[in-house]
Amino acid sequence: MGLAILPKTFDLDEYRGVNYSALLAWKPRPTILQSAAEADYPWLLHLYGKEGPTPAFQQRVRGLLDEYEANVGMLVNDEPTLHGLNNFQQTGEVLAWLRATWPDRLHLSNIGPPGGERRHYYGKIKDPTPEQQQEAGDYSYGQYVRDYIRIARPDVHMYDIYVFNHGEGNESGVTDYWYQSLWVNRRAALAAGLPYWIFVQTWERPAGSRGYNVRLPSESDYRMQVFCALTYGFTGIANFMYCPGHQRDILMPGGDPSPLYEPAARAHAEVARLGRAMRFLTSTNVAHLPGRAGVRIPTYHENWKQGTAGDRRIRSIAILDDGLHRHGLIGHFRDDDGQTYFMVTNLYQHARRNADECAVRVRIVFDPGVKTILRLCRQTGEVERLTILNPDEGLVIHLPGGTGDLFKYDTGGFAGIE
Known part of the structure; x- marks a missing residue:
């Protein structure tokens, strides 16, 4: 879904052309809500409720949800902190009221990324004690x-993170706190038994604008965000932003599609096909694939080795192409029937290169007893049965920049795929 806030540039057909599965309406804009309701298009509404579920807040929400149909949930506040005006406790009180009133819908908030000052997490207390x-x-x-x-x-559980900046040295590779944030939020959500979502970067604000120096992601940049999140088990991806609020977003300031519109639409169509199965999977492990040039292991991670996640059927994984930043991830999953899956993702991206220009080949060698492997095709949504003709050669896959493929052993069908 994409964050939409400006009625003058919002057209539902154009929005749906990015292959979103739902609308995130940031603040109640009647024109936007009406267009979604009339089309029976699922939408979530963002509202601030920093004072808790006051009678005025309750009345406002009831009025909106009575007037506009097709609502599927509420996102309350944004980047709350432990203390202060926008805090966890009052956010939780609003969520509890919403859950009790509309138990069939999703109610959530969104927290910030790592890398900020501690006050951005702890919040402000007037006259704090030592x-x-x-x-x-x-x-x-x-x-x-x-x-x-x-x-x-x-x-x-949901959080946001924006990692692509202008400037020499920022063209390829991302800061360590990208991987740190994915790991920390995944681990906390799994421990709480919650699904987890992420806001990814689709905006540009150059240097000199309120301290930002953010670039519009290229195709390979964008795919790396999306497929990397899938590899960690995230089941919801939101764009900040869809409507123009910066120099460029998914839309340009005048409302025309930006250079990211079509690449995002293609990526979202592939994600939707994989999502038919991935929404039924639980992440069990994520490991790093270092590549030939050698890349620093992200914080909290380990390089893949045989037996990772208890899977000894994979004997080796190797990225076959040389070059800096050509590395990857492998995510392991299981479904409710105990079947195991894995996703291999190419992390190579570049500010001025598309996905094909950042492609790598990956060789996976399996135990000789593995004769076939199943892959859920990103382009068609069909299940492909891949035959391993030579156990020593294994399986060589071609992954565009920032892109991942989902596999499972030939022990039954993909969860959610008939």
Whole structure:
């Protein structure tokens, strides 16, 4: 889904052309809500409820949801903190009221990324005690994520992170806190038994604009965000932003499609096909594939080795192409019947290169007893049965930049695929 806030540039058909599965209406704009309701197109509504579920807030929400049909959930506040005006406790009280009133819908908030000052997580306290000052100074991002889930109790865990910047040296590769954030949020959500979603970057704001220096992602940049998140088990992906709110978003300031519109639409169509199965899977492990040039192992991660996630049927995985930043990930999953899956993802991306220009080949060698492997095709949604003709040669797959393929052993069908 994409964040939509500007009625003058919003056209539902154009929005649906990006292959979103739902609409995120940021603040109640009647024109946007009406167009979704009339088309019976599922939409979530963002509202601020920083004072909790006051009578005025309750009346406002009831009025909106009575007037506009097809609502499937609410996103309350944005990047709340432990303390302060926009805090976990009041956010949780609003979510609890929404859940009790509309139990058949999803109710959530959204928290921020790592890399900020600790006050962005702990929040502000008027006249803090020495103990509170010490607690604020020691407050980590991991604690922030865990406290949010424990106190606010969302139906779905969600956070945002934006990692692509202008400037020499920022063309390829991303900061470590991209992987750190995926790992920390995945781990906390799994521990709480929650599905988890992510806001990814689809906006540009160059240097000199309120301290930002953010670039519009290329095709390979964008796919890396999306398929990397899938590899960690995220089941919901939102764009910040769809409507023009910066120099460029999915739409340009005048409402025309930006250079990211078509690449995002293609990626979303592939994600939707994989999502038919992935929404039924639980992530069990994520490991790094270092490549030939050698890349620093992301924080909290380990390089893949035989036996990772208890899977000894894979004997080796190797990226066959040389070059800096040509590395990858393997994510392991299981379904409710105990069947195991894995996703192999190419992390190579570049600010000025499309997905084909950042493609790599990956060789996977299996135990000789594995004669066939199943792959859910991103382009068609069909299940492909791949025969391993030579056990020593294994299987060589071609992955466009930032892209992943989902596999399972030939022990039954893909969950969710008839």
